[in-house]
Amino acid sequence: MQKKEISYREHRELGEVAWLRDHDRALALAVEQVKPVLLLFQEVPGCSTCVRFGQDVLTHPLMVELIADRFVPVAIFNNHPGTDAEILRRYDEPSWNNPVVRFLGPDGTELLPKLADRYDALGLHEKITAVLEMLGDDVPGYFRLLGRDLLVEYGLSKCVIYTTPCFWSGETSLAQHPAVITTDAGWVAGEEVVQVHFDPREVSRRDLDAYARAEGFNPTESGGFEFDRERQFYLRKTPVRYLPLTPAQRTRINLAVPYRGWLADLLSPQQSAWLADPQLQRLSGDEAYRQDIRQSWPSLMAQLGLIGKEK
Known part of the structure; x- marks a missing residue:
């Protein structure tokens, strides 16, 4: 040996x-x-x-x-x-x-x-x-979500922007479609919009547009999308905001919060352990959830370590 x-x-x-x-x-x-x-x-x-x-x-x-x-x-x-x-x-x-x-x-x-x-x-x-x-x-749910994140990362998803009377409710309404990977509230020319990445293998753009219109949203081809500073509005109201998350995770968690959905399967064991740590809020920034997980994860690990595991 x-x-x-x-x-x-x-x-x-x-x-x-x-x-x-x-x-x-x-x-x-x-x-x-x-x-x-x-x-x-x-x-x-x-x-x-x-x-x-x-x-x-x-x-x-x-x-x-x-x-x-x-x-x-x-x-x-x-x-x-x-x-x-x-x-x-x-x-x-x-x-x-x-x-x-x-x-x-x-x-x-x-x-x-x-x-x-x-x-x-x-x-x-x-x-x-x-x-x-x-x-x-x-x-695990978190690992399936990673696969959806990778579709976006490798350019295999499609992106569309919808105008909405309220982009915070728009995020959760659009996220309920099973083909939607991420939703982000933002602005185009002063108008509230939601940017969506979706899996084109699961739904066509035409069918997704029909779904959005039925929910009260309209597609727009206007450019100049800017993120809102309070996107994932419902997630921001919870301690989950202090965790390193992927875009697909934060979209699903933002949907789960107002509907009292189960968060455990959306988080990895390490993320769940960090969430339960009373030091999390003090040691992590309140915008951690929006940062690139490849950077925010090592930063938090340096502060809290691998909880419940051999370091």
Whole structure:
């Protein structure tokens, strides 16, 4: 067994996931914890593709948390001799290669075809979701929302702006459509509007416009959209405003609050733990929810740490 079991912060190629470095130890832990194994073959130090995979895919806080909670993650370096090379040969993986991710059951059997030749967060998200569903495990609501955020991030969503008599109620009314990912209150030429990102695979622009008109809103092609300083009006009235959130999370939470919806599934375990911490308000800014989660999360972690988990 290799002495060093975890190796990640010193290698940009590994992102923020705490990886085991011993393959057989990972399988033993998978049996003990009744979890699947997420096996990464990675070049360390690696090419630009390997570094981007580590920094763009393996650093999103919600991706990192889901992997830690639901998998036993182990990294094998595909350009190192010794034990790494032995595991590489065992799986017939090429050396000095771009990232490859395999998903194993506790007994070492492959659960799904490996993730290869795709190096974006959406690809890994889809595979992880498929593995959890295959195993009959629940896919947390916060992780499903992350997949919708990634559609926006990768330019696969569509954006439309609707005029509304009240943009705060407009946010929640439009968010009730299942294809809507995010809603944001704002202004166009002094008029109250709501900007919407939606999944075009689930609804056409024509049908979404019809839904909006039935709710009393009209599409506008005018440009110059500006965010209102109090968007997600209902969320702002709660301590959730002090949490790092993704755009899809804050939209769903803003909808849940006035309708007394259940928030627990919309937050990750770490977000829920932070929310329960009496120091949250004092240590976090009241605009944290609107900031980029990739920046606001590390900032809050530096203040509160990983609550209820080994630091």
